[in-house]
Amino acid sequence: AWTGPSKEEVLRLRKAHLNPAIFHHFKKPVMIVDGKMQYLFDETGRRYLDAFAGIVTVSVGHCHPEVNKAVIEQTQRLQHTTTIYLNDQVAEYAKELTDKLPGDLKVAYFVNSGSEANDMAMMMARLYTGAHDIVTLRNAYHGLSEATMGLLGQHTWKYPVPQGFGVHHALNPNPYRGVFGNDGPAYARDMEDLIKAATPGRVAGFIHETIQGVGGAVPLADGYLPAAYKLIRDAGGVCIADEVQTGFGRTGSAYWGFQNQGVIPDIVTMAKGIGNGLPLGAVVTTPEIAAVLAQRLHFNTFGGNPVSMAAGRAVLRVIDQEQLQGNCAQAGGYLLDRLRQLQERHDIIGDVRGKGLMVGVELVKDRQTKEPAVQETATVFERCKDLGLLLGKGGLHGNAFRIKPPMCWTKDDVNFAVAVLDQALSEL
Numbered sequence: 001a002w003t004g005p006s007k008e009e010v011l012r013l014r015k016a017h018l019n020p021a022i023f024h025h026f027k028k029p030v031m032i033v034d035g036k037m038q039y040l041f042d043e044t045g046r047r048y049l050d051a052f053a054g055i056v057t058v059s060v061g062h063c064h065p066e067v068n069k070a071v072i073e074q075t076q077r078l079q080h081t082t083t084i085y086l087n088d089q090v091a092e093y094a095k096e097l098t099d100k101l102p103g104d105l106k107v108a109y110f111v112n113s114g115s116e117a118n119d120m121a122m123m124m125a126r127l128y129t130g131a132h133d134i135v136t137l138r139n140a141y142h143g144l145s146e147a148t149m150g151l152l153g154q155h156t157w158k159y160p161v162p163q164g165f166g167v168h169h170a171l172n173p174n175p176y177r178g179v180f181g182n183d184g185p186a187y188a189r190d191m192e193d194l195i196k197a198a199t200p201g202r203v204a205g206f207i208h209e210t211i212q213g214v215g216g217a218v219p220l221a222d223g224y225l226p227a228a229y230k231l232i233r234d235a236g237g238v239c240i241a242d243e244v245q246t247g248f249g250r251t252g253s254a255y256w257g258f259q260n261q262g263v264i265p266d267i268v269t270m271a272k273g274i275g276n277g278l279p280l281g282a283v284v285t286t287p288e289i290a291a292v293l294a295q296r297l298h299f300n301t302f303g304g305n306p307v308s309m310a311a312g313r314a315v316l317r318v319i320d321q322e323q324l325q326g327n328c329a330q331a332g333g334y335l336l337d338r339l340r341q342l343q344e345r346h347d348i349i350g351d352v353r354g355k356g357l358m359v360g361v362e363l364v365k366d367r368q369t370k371e372p373a374v375q376e377t378a379t380v381f382e383r384c385k386d387l388g389l390l391l392g393k394g395g396l397h398g399n400a401f402r403i404k405p406p407m408c409w410t411k412d413d414v415n416f417a418v419a420v421l422d423q424a425l426s427e428l
């Protein structure tokens, strides 16, 4: 039984001493004190099915025994020295991680978060090309450091500080709401215009998620990436895939999100699920791009620390051993089928989308006008929590559910989640 401080006390401490800009889900917030694989437990011992995985971070399962064992063993042996001494963990992990990537993507940089990884990727692109301009997408989320805030395509998180110098936001190739529907090459033609209009004609690069996560699990229109990559490369730029949410098999059909559109980026950034909850981020690039950064020394105190490395290595092993990519394809395919059936019975469901266990459900007041059903989304979200399901929520209008659970979800978990959603929607 829980012997720590009460929920009320924790809330009081949070209000008194924590960053006032952090937010919590639910009017009556949930306090989570235990986790086991796809389940979370509050201080009363009540179990919830986790559909959001600590914001797509707990990839292989909460407190997965093999990851825990690797972390505990490494913690007991050696926690920290930095890369000024040789250590096996960071070297072996760099090999194991880059083995998972196609083409010439063979050099790894380790950092501690997604924002840091994308900061680094932007700098690499600029140094390698000698150009400054970077193209990003409206509705994008790549972090909240000063540089990555400039990439943001959502006002919700932006501060009115100088940011985004040299950054250009292209039209979002959103198949559901975008002006060109699911016609990827049409959006790319607009990017061609943007490059000509807003840059010197030469760019440093283009950064994208393959399914926009914070933006509401929005996949990029079919055929968009091959066309966009060609334009960017013709303008001298490099292509950066942000795999912070879509990597490590989550989309089921591929290990990396970008593979779903048949492209190979020049730089790949990772965080979140890479460490199953431990602070870990990475940038992987080609030897040619990495060589340009070798003009100066580079250092990151916690980057490559043995404990995070041990976690990262265990995550890679577990994904393979438990065939979690295949499970994402199976459980995710079944989830999408069941949600589309639900859509036939609930007019409020405007769109069901995604791949594998990276799924979005958008609620609208009217299927023709697509007016966001903001209040209804909040009500259903709250009700699902009461019924034992912790969904994610997002999108620019806050009217999309994000279902991105630990990758070990089973068919039973899908059935439970869909039944809960069905009940909550029926009660509206």
Ligand code: PMP
Pocket (backbone or CB within 6 Å): 055, 112, 113, 114, 115, 116, 118, 141, 142, 143, 144, 209, 213, 214, 242, 243, 244, 245, 271, 272
């Ligand atoms: N990229 C993507 C796609 C993300 O979803 C996030 C976090 N939501 C980030 C980058 C930033 O990661 P972090 O919060 O670890 O800085």
